[in-house]
Structure formats: structure tokens, C-alpha cells
Amino acid sequence: xxxxxxxxxxxxxxxxxxxxxxxxxxxxxxxxxxxxxxxxxxxxxxxxxxxxxxxxxxxxxxxxxxxxxxxxxxxxxxxxxxxxxxxxxxxxxxxxxxxxxxxxxxxxxxxxxxxxxxxxxxxxxxxxxxxxxxxxxxxxxxxxxxxxxxxxxxxxxxxxxxxxxxxxxxxxxxxxxxxxxxxxxxxxxxxxxxxxxxxxxxxxxxxxxxxxxxxxxxxxxxxxxxxxxxxxxxxxxxxxxxxxxxxxxxxxxxxxxxxxxxxxxxxxxxxxxxxxxxxxxxxxxxxxxxxxxxxxxxxxxxxxxxxxxxxxxxxxxxxxxxxxxxxxxxxxxxxxxxxxxxxxxxxxxxxxxxxxxxxxxxxxxxxxxxxxxxxxxxxxxxxxxxxxxxxxxxxxxxxxxxxxxxxxxx
Ligand SMILES: [Fe+2]
Numbered sequence: 001x002x003x004x005x006x007x008x009x010x011x012x013x014x015x016x017x018x019x020x021x022x023x024x025x026x027x028x029x030x031x032x033x034x035x036x037x038x039x040x041x042x043x044x045x046x047x048x049x050x051x052x053x054x055x056x057x058x059x060x061x062x063x064x065x066x067x068x069x070x071x072x073x074x075x076x077x078x079x080x081x082x083x084x085x086x087x088x089x090x091x092x093x094x095x096x097x098x099x100x101x102x103x104x105x106x107x108x109x110x111x112x113x114x115x116x117x118x119x120x121x122x123x124x125x126x127x128x129x130x131x132x133x134x135x136x137x138x139x140x141x142x143x144x145x146x147x148x149x150x151x152x153x154x155x156x157x158x159x160x161x162x163x164x165x166x167x168x169x170x171x172x173x174x175x176x177x178x179x180x181x182x183x184x185x186x187x188x189x190x191x192x193x194x195x196x197x198x199x200x201x202x203x204x205x206x207x208x209x210x211x212x213x214x215x216x217x218x219x220x221x222x223x224x225x226x227x228x229x230x231x232x233x234x235x236x237x238x239x240x241x242x243x244x245x246x247x248x249x250x251x252x253x254x255x256x257x258x259x260x261x262x263x264x265x266x267x268x269x270x271x272x273x274x275x276x277x278x279x280x281x282x283x284x285x286x287x288x289x290x291x292x293x294x295x296x297x298x299x300x301x302x303x304x305x306x307x308x309x310x311x312x313x314x315x316x317x318x319x320x321x322x323x324x325x326x327x328x329x330x331x332x333x334x335x336x337x338x339x340x341x342x343x344x345x346x347x348x349x350x351x352x353x354x355x356x357x358x359x360x361x362x363x364x365x366x367x368x369x370x371x372x373x374x375x376x377x378x379x380x381x382x383x384x385x386x387x388x389x390x391x392x393x394x395x396x397x398x399x400x401x402x403x404x405x406x407x408x409x410x
Contacts, residue, residue, distance in 0.1 A: 151277015
């Protein structure tokens with residue numbers, strides 16, 4: 001049941017191909033799109049490990065393929081600019097991103113902005129950039145994720161790191177949705193356990209935050225453009241995606257981490273991650289992701305590990321705003337709540353997330369991530385600036401509340 005009669009909208013990648021072996025059909029899917037030159041965007045590691053071969057082999061020999069393998073984790077302006085230069089040289093009709101969220105983000109931006117003469121930063125929202133609109137481009141953009149976590153394959157955004165400012169900023173536009181997402185769970189089979197665990201916890205955080213974020217009609221009007229929320233708010237439709245994602249991730253992440261060759265678990269994780277990505281890129285996120293940016297920026301911890309360490313504390317802080325939602329989360333994570341009060345159920349949902357993180361080997365607190373107790377006030381202050389995420393949090397968060405959450409996640 002939904003408690004609102006507001007008008008909402010929903011967006012998703014133009015086309016999604018999902019399933020084991022789906023990447024083998026990529027060539028056939030490109031055939032109808034008059035592609036004669038193609039740029040593959042990936043990282044060196046995936047190229048060396050042979051993961052990119054499966055994609056390459058599916059591309060007909062009539063298509064001229066060039067490769068940009070310079071993507072690095074948390075890509076900065078230099079990485080994006082190098083990819084754009086590669087595109088200027090290759091003049092591709094299609095850009096195919098193969099990899100984690102970083103490669104897909106770089107591919108999306110490259111496909112949309114190749115040939116434009118603006119600086120990349122101009123497309124970033126103020127106050128960092130000018131918030132210029134990303135133009136519609138004729139280049140076909142294909143996203144082929146090799147991890148199950150970021151949701152970038154069906155998102156309208158790309159993240160750019162500005163390491164000298166210990167900051168990550170986003171470029172967001174409806175023109176950044178990939179034209180085609182090819183989600184082939186077999187590509188995730190060789191992911192090491194630690195990456196499977198971290199990306200899986202990121203996907204779970206996307207699902208839980210989008211399930212508990214503010215309703216579509218309940219986000220406050222921003223006082224300032226910088227406070228405009230990233231996405232609209234939860235709706236009947238995002239709830240369906242989020243619930244299914246929580247269930248799939250909760251019952252498959254342990255299996256996928258313990259045995260990478262468990263193809264059923266891999267398939268369910270790839271699906272759960274995709275659904276969670278669709279949920280949060282419509283509903284929005286909350287305080288967990290807001291806090292994660294400064295924490296990861298200062299401590300250089302992987303995004304998935306960072307959100308996993310913060311999520312239970314944020315859930316406990318938020319639970320009083322919608323006990324029924326936290327009760328459902330606990331049930332979807334397999335908790336038996338017979339005779340359990342609503343208030344207690346919120347705690348059980350947070351404990352279920354902690355147990356999952358612990359079982360897949362993710363550090364349970366900020367201390368293990370290198371955060372010092374004295375860092376808390378500064379981290380809270382930096383987080384308070386990320387209003388575009390905080391406005392989606394179901395319970396109001398001010399500086400003091402952020403400090404309280406950080407203390408309890410310590
Ligand atoms: Fe995330």
C-alpha cells in the first residue's frame with residue numbers, strides 16, 4: 001500500500017538484456033544500430049584477465065574496434081579526459097563500457113560528450129561546475145557491468161573524483177542513461193570474494209536506502225539549487241524494485257562470496273544489484289551515502305565497505321520514522337519477527353545487515369576503516385554540505401545527528 005496520491009515519474013535504461021550468456025548477443029544487438037566503429041572503455045586489469053574478450057568476441061569483424069583501457073577506480077578528470085581524447089581519435093558510433101561502475105561511468109560520459117568543446121567540469125552541478133546540460137548525442141552507449149553493485153548500468157549519472165579537494169561530484173542527465181545495458185551474470189563469476197562482498201553490500205544499501213527514503217511528494221523544496229535532491233523519492237514502483245532487491249541480495253550474497261562459482265547466486269546478485277540500481281536512481285538515497293563520501297574521501301576506503309560500516313547506524317537512527325518499512329526489511333532479510341514489537345523490529349533489521357556484513361568479511365565499524373574518533377566533528381561538518389542526499393533521508397539530520405550516527409557506527 002502506498003499512502004499518497006501524488007503524480008510521479010519513473011525512468012530506466014532504454015533497453016536491458018539480462019541473463020547468462022547475454023553478452024554473446026551484443027554483436028547481434030548492435031547490428032540494428034548501424035555501428036561501424038566502436039570504442040571499448042575498460043581497465044587494464046579486466047583486459048589482462050580476459051574478461052573483455054567475451055565482449056570482443058561477440059562483435060562482428062565488420063565493426064572496427066578500438067580500446068581505451070585507462071579507467072582507474074574513482075576516475076578523476078584526467079581519466080575522463082583521456083577517454084574523451086580516445087573517442088576524438090576513434091570517432092566511434094558506439095561506446096561500450098565494460099567493468100565496474102567506474103568504466104561504465106566513463107563510457108557514458110564519453111559517449112555523450114565526445115566532440116563537444118566544453119570542459120568536463122562545466123557539466124557538474126554548481127557550486128563546483130556550471131550545471132551545463134549534457135547534450136543528446138547520436139552515439140550508442142552500451143553498459144556491460146562485471147560487478148554486481150553500482151547500478152551504473154541503468155543510471156543517469158556519472159561520478160567524477162576531485163582528489164585534490166577530497167571530493168566526488170556527479171554529472172547527471174537523462175541523456176546519460178545507457179541505450180543498452182547488457183547484464184551477464186557469468187561476467188561476475190571471476191570476481192574475488194572481497195569485491196563480491198563490498199559491491200554486494202553497496203547494492204543492499206541502495207535497496208534499503210531507496211526503500212526508506214522520503215516519498216516522492218515529501219521532499220522539501222530546496223532553498224538553494226545545490227540542495228536539489230538527486231532523485232525524486234520513493235513510489236509504488238521503486239518499492240517493488242527495492243523489496244525484490246533486498247530479498248535477492250539477503251539470500252544470495254553469502255553464497256556468492258563463499259563460492260564464486262555458484263552461478264545461481266551470481267545470477268541472483270546481478271539481478272538484485274540491477275533492481276537496486278533502478279530503485280535508487282528513481283527514489284534517491286539517504287544519510288548512509290551522504291556520510292560515505294567524506295569518510296571514503298579521507299580514508300580511501302572502498303565505497304561498498306564504507307556504506308556497509310555506516311548503514312546499520314543510519315537504520316537505527318531512522319527506524320522510528322517508519323517502523324513498518326524496517327519490519328519488512330527485517331523479514332525480507334529472513335528474520336522471524338513473531339512476537340517482536342515494531343520498535344524491536346527496526347533493530348532486528350539493522351542487526352541482520354550487520355550479521356550479513358560480518359559473514360562476508362566486511363569490517364563492522366568506522367574504527368576498522370581507519371577513522372579516528374577525533375575525526376567525527378569534521379566528517380559531520382563535511383557531510384552536512386551534501387544536502388542533495390540528506391534531503392532524502394526519512395528523518396531530519398543536522399550536524400548533531402550526523403555526529404551521533406558516526407559515533408554509533410564507530
Ligand atoms: Fe552506493
